[in-house]
Amino acid sequence: MLYHNMPATISFSNIQEHLFQLSAEELNMLSSLETPAFEIYQEHIKALLETLAPFQTYTTILLVANGGSLWSSIAYNTALGKNNGKRLIVINDMDPDRILRMRQECSHETSLVVVISKSGSAIGIFETLFALWDYPKLFVTIPETPLAQVGEREHIVTIFHPEVSGRYSSFTSSAYVPSILLGLPVEEIENGGREGYAMYNTVNEEHSALRLATALFRLEEKGYAEVFLPIYSHFLRGFSMIVTQLFHESFGKDGKGLTVLAAEAPESQHHTNQRFFGGRKNMIGCFLHTHNxxxxxxxxxxxxxxxxxxxxxxxxxxxxxxxxxxxxxxxxGTVAHAKESGIPTIEISVSHISGYEIGNLMAFWHYVSVFSSLLRGVNPYNQPEVERSKEIALRQRNTIR
Structure with missing residues (x-):
């Protein structure tokens, strides 16, 4: 079965047709979906370009962020990064060895610390920030957060972060600020994302985002618990963590959900194919690649x-x-092996690499995650189990003192 939703093509093998069908109750539930905040909000790209113009002289971007504030930028830069003399260094933990090495390698004159945090209150963000305090800085956060207050007191340029859940903030300042600083085509990304939302937000059983979400849901009901996601493209490998986060945090709730094992391919053939073909028969194959x-x-x-x-x-x-x-x-070769082994197999092919296609692909994964959550009866936008770990980690810091 082959389905076209340009610029991506998706095909399904070893998945029975009835597994794509939705009940009348499910269709009614999905049809009542209000337009998500991530689609309603539209970033003012022109204003961002003007605000960031004075920072374009920096050639090294030290991105201090976690989770949803990080992975969309990584996906964009991996796919669209240019050989323009600029580089991105991600600092997503407070490992002192790592930070000390980075400090040795990064000049204060050419490096800009960009701190992105929707909540503006993550303790790890502040720990890393103060370890880099003597570098030039730029913040992205919601107004009146602790991070915003630091920006106000220290006269640090602080850019507004909208009320959009981090993992769905791919078309906001959260992802666009580092992308603009790196010289990426954010207008093309935006156009692809907007057209993607228009394609995928309708409850139409024939469109690819809903078909994929439905198939994954039905397969989970049949005992499939893991999705092997080998990415056969150097440029698309940056999607591995944003897709993982979207799946795990959006619908890994109430004892439900799928585990994503994303890996760069064909290298994955040398470490995970044995598990995929020879291990427990609870894995779905979802292959991502570029057609041209x-x-x-x-x-x-x-x-x-x-x-x-x-x-x-x-x-x-x-x-x-x-x-x-x-x-x-x-x-x-790997896809053919999966098909002949009877493994449920999904192929997602991107026509080629451009800002438009990458934005459209991001919008596709957003709606796959939303539909997947709703079909399981869980909230697509919260992550209740994440907060408890943070509470324990904060208590441990206080204990060490």
């Missing part, structure tokens, strides 16, 4: 080496071979 690549390399094997035996041929068989075809063959 912008460049290719044809191999040139020295003539003096072409007669060396390799498998059933020789090294000469590689002469003039296309690396695009080789890479695609790795993908096709």
């Amino acid at each position: 690549v912008s460049h290719d390399i044809n191999l040139n094997v020295p003539k003096s080496l072409q007669n060396i035996s390799l498998h059933n041929g020789s090294l000469g068989d590689l002469h003039k071979q296309s690396l695009t075809r080789s890479f695609q063959s790795e993908y096709e």
